[in-house]
Amino acid sequence: MCVSGNFSLCCQNVEYTANKGETIFLARDVYFSISSHSDDCSVVIILYRVDSIRDILGSTIVGMKFIEMLNPRDCWVMHTGHESEFAKYSELLAMGKDNNNVFAVNERKLLLLSLTYRVCSIFSQLAKDGDQASNRKLETYMQLMQLIDIHYTHERGVRFYADKLCLSPKYLTSLVKSVSGSTVQQLVFKAITKKAIFLINNTDKSIKEISDYLNFPNASAFGTFFKKQVGMSPVNYRNKE
Template sequence: MDKKEIQSFSLSRLLEDHELRPGDLYYDGCLIASRVDSQCDIHTDLFSYPVRMDAIALVFCSKGSITLTSNLTRQVLGEHALYINLPGSIFQVESMEGAELHAAICEKEFIQRINVDLKLLSRLFLRLERQPLLQLDDEQWQEIMRSFDEISRERTRYLDDAYSAEILRSAIRMLIYKVSRIIDRYSECPHTEQDAHSPRNRQEEYFQRFMNVLTQHYTQERSVGFYASQLNLTPKYLSTLIRKTTGRTASEWIDDYVILEAKNLLKYSTMSIQEISYSLNFPNQSFFGKYFKNHTGQTPSEYRMSR
């Protein structure tokens, strides 16, 4: 590894460097693993220098501690702590002291495939950017461990039938939503140390206002200009604010909402593709098909058949 560069790696790269152990689960872009023996084997050259991982990682520390740097901030995970790594975040493992860990590492595409509602998750991203380390109380910890136990049980009795895959997806989706609820409860706490009139807080306020308007109008409006006008901003200024606050453009947020809604309708509704295109305010089925394929690599028909 070139120590002068910040390396990026995927979940598949992680699996190349670390063989699965008995009890580990890799399923369709998600790795569930526990390291609760005397030898935790994740501190290798892959993590010894700053790296980016193109996946969402939920790391729970049940015993001991692990010290790492996340986006230039030093974090120490102690007992019953949760660290959340968002895709693109830079982190580095500094040391471990008798660490026993449970982890769920999910590719973004996996999150979308199991139909986790991104509208519910999007407003949590800013909270994680400020503080990716959370301390769980006993009740929260036990609830999370029950989810890991449920996933483990489903793994051992997994059958090649029409139900096992959906049961397993539901168990993993439940874990993600439980973590989201914990993050949301932390988000409700006031941050008195921050100046409410600071530029950063104003940016976050505009982002929240943008998301509120987006959740109301995304099925009918895909233009950045529309959302800018709703906030009394110019399109350029809105785009600048959203990128500074989230690292993503306003257009990317809009497209994610539209595509997720289209996928849900294609999978769960009996609407025709033409009806779906009209419900999302596309001028015709052809335009909708091109838009959908541009963002997913599949036509609406191919996506519907693949589910």
């Protein structure tokens, strides 16, 4: 984020310039170099990964990867209108890094989650500038992810979600497969697995209670499902963590 002055950078052999009040978003695994900057140039840089909050990210946020596929860019330069908020996130995240303080650790996770939602909100709006066919795909896919977020503990079949979206199961399956490489059921299973991991890691619920919460017929069925998805039983996973 350019706080004052201006600077230019070269990213993948393309030149970009950011002026005061503008933000540059860089894709993963790209190389860039600063080619010039004004004497009064001041910037705020935020580098972060979502690994530490992956287990609490909603399916809708995970579904935002589709936007990256629709608009594959190495670099975006824009005035988001959220620059001051981004700068505040940077300040807050730099404070209280005591990993022995459970409150500080959880506060940092919530800040990262809030920052992630803010960034996704910006890119969701940007995606609406694409062509109509891509917009329809994006809208359908995001609606599906929102439905999964709401119903994944009870509904696991493609027909339920297809009916909710007024689509045929075959069409919805084809759309989701082309976008994410996964089936609808696999996306639901990912949501279940993510919630199970969160409950195992962050609560004292028994495996039976977690099984009931996720609407498995019994703990044994949940254990079989979990081991297939993660590679180990829920008990062993909890002990490992």
